[in-house]
Amino acid sequence: MKFTAYLAGEIHTSWREELTEKAKALDLPLEFVGPMTDHDRSDNIGELVMGLQSNAIAKDEAASQINNLRTQLLIKQSDLVIALFGEQYKQWNTAMDASAAITLQKPLILIRPEKLHHPLKELSNKANVTVENVNQALKVLSYVLE
Template sequence: MAREWRVYLSGEIHSDWREQIIAGTRERGLPVRFDSPVTDHEASDLCGVRILGDEDKKFWEDRKGAGVNAIRTQTLIREADIVIVRFGPKYKQWNAAFDAGYAAALGKAIVTLHDEEHNHALKEVDAAALATAAEPRQVVEILDYVIRG
């Protein structure tokens, strides 16, 4: 039986880059299992207060949500073989940068995915990555090469 690779898809949630990578690997028949954070922005932001109770201050609301989300994120990054980190063009994805740092600290193989305009801003993150892609198609090609040789 072929080894199943675990790939964690971190970062930007406002475009279909995850779906493109998943579809591309499925078209190639690659043995990959994908995990990701909760990509429903509202559900992710409010999970802490929905589960643990309301807060009077936004800081504590965010803190509860971040803690609950970190249980998922940290577990899935620890279990991943490869961590793909997407930085989108519109928003500063501080959580993606944190995920990249966490993955680097764990010695995970990291592939960053971002537009050329962010090369300078992400130079330290890219330096920790083993590859930096500009398009989801390139990520699929990297996975194909890594898995099949």
Template sequence: MIWTVYLSGEIHSDWRERIEAGCQALDLPVAFVGPVTDHDASDAAGDHLGAEDKPFWRDNKSSKVNAIRTKTLIESADVAVVRFGSQYKQWNAAFDAGYLAALGTPFITLHDADIIHPLKEVDAAAMAWAQQPEQVVEILRYVTQGK
């Protein structure tokens, strides 16, 4: 079985690349999917549908176009990793975690200890909390290979 792993959340660090490289080095049977991580492209996802006078409506259109990808990929995932960085509030990641929980899809949260309190409900729904991408790789090694 090839496990589909959805990578959600923070886009300002190399955590995705570290998880992917670690899994590749161990030859784990995983395929990674996720949202568009190019911030400008994501913000402009609905621009081709017409200009908007107010930022709310531009964001509304783009979020719906982005949701086509996000919803489809989350629903097809076997497991997800939801990353919260300390610098920015990732409301989209929290939304993804709630959706994953509602679907019953197992997920791992990835964040530093300094934001445990604001994420207590999210962490309570997660199957594991990791602080480093390498810990996620070890979890994926275990669940895919049983060792």
């Protein structure tokens, strides 16, 4: 049986590629989906669909409607969510995606460095498992999918 994992988290580092490659090397029965990682496409999709917007706020609103639809559909279709909180970027979208997973009763693995324990303590308490790095998440997945 193959499982689908939604990879929530910042889009500016290669953590998704690292996790995907390592999962493949371990022969884990997983396929991965996630947010649009092309930042410009994500920011501009509203105008690409609905035409030029009147200002930056309207542009953001148009894009967020489509991006939220994408996220909702992909999380609903996923078997689990892996949400990575890194130290470098603000993580509002990651928190929103992790909360959506909890609301939809999707299993959630939270990856966050120890340094972020305090600001994420409530979210971590609601996750099924909290780990500090991608390798630990893969160990959890390997065990669960044995």
